[in-house]
Amino acid sequence: MxxxxxxxxxxxxxxxxxxxxxxxxxxxxxxxxxxxxxxxxxxxxxxxxxxxxxxxxxxxxxxxxxxxxxxVPPPRLVVIGAVHISQALAPMAKIAGYDMEIVDPRTAFATPERFPDIKLFAEWPQDILEQRPLDPYTAVAVVTHDPKIDDQALERALKAGCFYVGALGSRKTHAKRVERLKVLGFSEDEIALIHSPIGLDIGAASPAEIAVAVMAEVIKAFRARGLQTARHLEKTA
Amino acid sequence: MQNPSEQIRDPLLIAESWMAEGRDVAIATVVETWGSAPRPVGSHLVIDEAGNFEGSVSGGCVEGSVIAEAMDVISQGTPRMLEFGVADETAWQVGLSCGGRIKVYVERLG
Known part of the structure; x- marks a missing residue:
């Protein structure tokens, strides 16, 4: 060699x-x-x-x-929101071979009792993502329902070219989110990369079922990531 | 999937650090497997001229033989393709107890 x-x-x-x-x-x-x-x-x-x-x-x-x-770098999954869906997602991500971490500044949610055996950061996304930057081999799912928290992470995920960006919320919630992201200067094409409503459409009803739908959507995006990753690499080259 | 402890013992990083120390290094790589094989294609074992090694190509079954071949590769410089498995008992003294077959490419670094 x-x-x-x-x-x-x-x-x-x-x-x-x-x-x-x-x-x-x-x-x-x-x-x-x-x-x-x-x-x-x-x-x-x-x-x-x-x-x-x-x-x-x-x-x-x-x-x-x-x-x-x-x-290929081991895929990471960063979940913004220490909520019920994240509790179900954590063991699934582990089984699927994803290195998952959870970020939520609300200390009542982000407790080790609710999330044993997983990397948990009770901090604002803008702070923690500075120390642990996102990259094209990272998936980001925002599930807090709180724009103050979610938007910080979405902004960074889109800029980093993450292979998957998903955001929880109804179509109405997402429409408002789209407007906020436009104000931040994102184009319609960039905003269209966000998967919302989050998760593959399997008619998921419970938090655990939504977690299954999210995991499946992340896997699908990873296996089809070619084009998006190449585009991002061109931009940053 | 790499866990943190595997990253610390990453054979390719070790090979680079050995090279920086001026040691002669060979890299062995699993390039093909058939049937049940203990380490996946792409796994590395790195060896220096004194026989020190890190990593694995079979989880212990054939490392001794790979290391011996690697010492020759370090002194001669020509890469070799080794094959191990139950089907090759006549050709090789060592085999894989799990019944699989593997091909290992051994080359000198530099």
């Missing part, structure tokens, strides 16, 4: 960006490909598939064997 490739790969991984080490198994030469880098032809298709699935594999292309070792 080229030492320069190792350094570059490690730097990408530590910055929570997806990267792939491509090794020609014939001659041992390798190179690092970042998600969104243009790669032509059949190899390009294999690279794209590897980033989407997160699975490493050997690809035979035009008689040559390549190993594609893909390093």
């Amino acid at each position: 080229d030492p320069y490739c190792l350094k570059k790969l490690n730097a990408e991984r530590q910055a929570r960006r997806a990267a792939l080490l491509l090794t020609d198994l014939g001659d041992g030469r390798d190179r690092v490909i970042k998600e969104g880098d243009p790669v032509a032809g059949l190899l390009g298709d294999a690279v794209k598939q590897a980033f989407l699935s997160g699975r490493s594999s050997v690809a035979e292309i035009e008689g040559r064997a390549f190993f594609l070792n893909v390093h």
Whole structure:
């Protein structure tokens, strides 16, 4: 392995960006490909598939064997609101392999008794998200019903290019939210990235069922994230 | 999924730090698996010229053999593809007790 490739790969991984080490198994030469880098032809298709699935594999292309070792940051789920839905979501996220954390400045809600075994921050989103920044491999679900809390997180989630942004609330509540975000300078296209009403439409009624719908929607967004992530990477490149 | 303790013992970060210390390093990577295999494709074992190692390619079944091969790779510089499994008992003294098969690519760093 080229030492320069190792350094570059490690730097990408530590910055929570997806990267792939491509090794020609014939001659041992390798190179690092970042998600969104243009790669032509059949190899390009294999690279794209590897980033989407997160699975490493050997690809035979035009008689040559390549190993594609893909390093995708572990997905995070940041939930704004230490509410009933979050209590049901926490164990589901863990089972699905998501590193979940909860932020809610209302100390009556954010108590370790209500949320054992999970990272819990009884702070304002604007403060905690400064120390623990959002990124394209993070999903954000805002569920407090309180614009003072939710909007801070939505603003940062949209700017960070999070692969999923969901917001709880009726269509009427969301219409008001859209107006507030417009005032903050977000375009209609950016605001349209917010999933609201939150969760896949499975007719969820109870908080636990809404949690199932949210988890499913997050997974769906992660597996289909290609386009949005690439767009964001282009913007920040 | 990486948990914090795995991140601390991250083989690729360790390989980089060993390299910075001037040690000769080989990197072994699981590139293919068939059937039941203890470590997924992409897993790494990193080895230095003195035989120190971090990470795993099989959870302990074939590491000894990979380390021995890695020492040769460090001195000769040519990458090797190793194959382990119950189907290859004649070719290899060690195998995977779980019944799977794995291919491990061993290369020198630099």
